[in-house]
Amino acid sequence: MEAGQSFLPGLIAACSAVIALNADRLCLLDQEIGDGDHGTNMRRGCEAVFEEREMLAGLPLPQALERVGMTLVMSVGGASGPLYGTLLVELGRGLAGEEPGARQDFSSALSRAVDAVARRGRSGAGEKTLLDVLYPVQAEVRMQSTLDSIATEAQAAAERTVAMKAGRGRASFLGDRSIGHMDPGACSCALLTDAICRYLGE
Numbered sequence: 633m634e635a636g637q638s639f640l641p642g643l644i645a646a647c648s649a650v651i652a653l654n655a656d657r658l659c660l661l662d663q664e665i666g667d668g669d670h671g672t673n674m675r676r677g678c679e680a681v682f683e684e685r686e687m688l689a690g691l692p693l694p695q696a697l698e699r700v701g702m703t704l705v706m707s708v709g710g711a712s713g714p715l716y717g718t719l720l721v722e723l724g725r726g727l728a729g730e731e732p733g734a735r736q737d738f739s740s741a742l743s744r745a746v747d748a749v750a751r752r753g754r755s756g757a758g759e760k761t762l763l764d765v766l767y768p769v770q771a772e773v774r775m776q777s778t779l780d781s782i783a784t785e786a787q788a789a790a791e792r793t794v795a796m797k798a799g800r801g802r803a804s805f806l807g808d809r810s811i812g813h814m815d816p817g818a819c820s821c822a823l824l825t826d827a828i829c830r831y832l833g834e
């Protein structure tokens with residue numbers, strides 16, 4: 633892996649922009665079934681990563697992703713910080729390969745990172761969380777789908793959380809009353825997936 637890469641600052645800027653643009657909407661969704669701060673939490677995390685974008689560009693991609701994850705854990709606050717943080721830290725570690733010969737391709741690294749998020753949240757598919765977007769996205773990546781298809785599926789997956797009953801997080805306190813609302817974490821995950829796919833497709 634070459635030291636440093638040039639695409640990351642632009643990718644970070646694209647992710648920060650989509651979260652800033654949709655922060656109010658994410659807070660509104662979180663008001664319905666949580667404590668109303670998901671947009672604020674995500675914006676704070678994205679701003680912290682944005683501040684570091686030039687430094688991150690100087691790191692090899694695996695180390696840069698790991699650092700992004702740690703910055704999210706430290707800055708986001710709220711359940712989503714450690715979850716998105718785990719995703720990025722584990723993705724970076726998977727791409728680096730902790731042991732000689734253990735370096736994984738992107739698809740298997742993503743798969744293991746999503747599994748790490750599930751362990752961190754003690755949750756699985758169908759519990760109305762960001763995992764309900766991450767699993768379908770991972771499946772599309774494994775099938776080598778186009779960037780357009782990945783983004784479309786992410787959005788469809790977020791829509792499917794509307795009908796789900798929350799099994800984890802604050803929304804689970806509402807029981808059946810969580811049904812009928814999109815999960816805020818699933819929404820942010822679909823928005824970020826869309827921003828990333830668009831950026832990589834340019």
Ligand code: ADP
Nearest residue numbers: 670673710711712753755761762800801816817
């Ligand atoms: P908080 O709930 O602490 O205020 P946020 O509002 O930032 O944190 O994030 C809420 C989102 O985090 C939820 O919409 C859900 O997608 C995700 N989430 C919360 N708890 C879990 C969990 N145990 N497993 C997976 N995802 C979770």
Ligand code: MG
Nearest residue numbers: 666667669670
């Ligand atoms: Mg919240």
Ligand code: MG
Nearest residue numbers: 667669710711
């Ligand atoms: Mg909160």
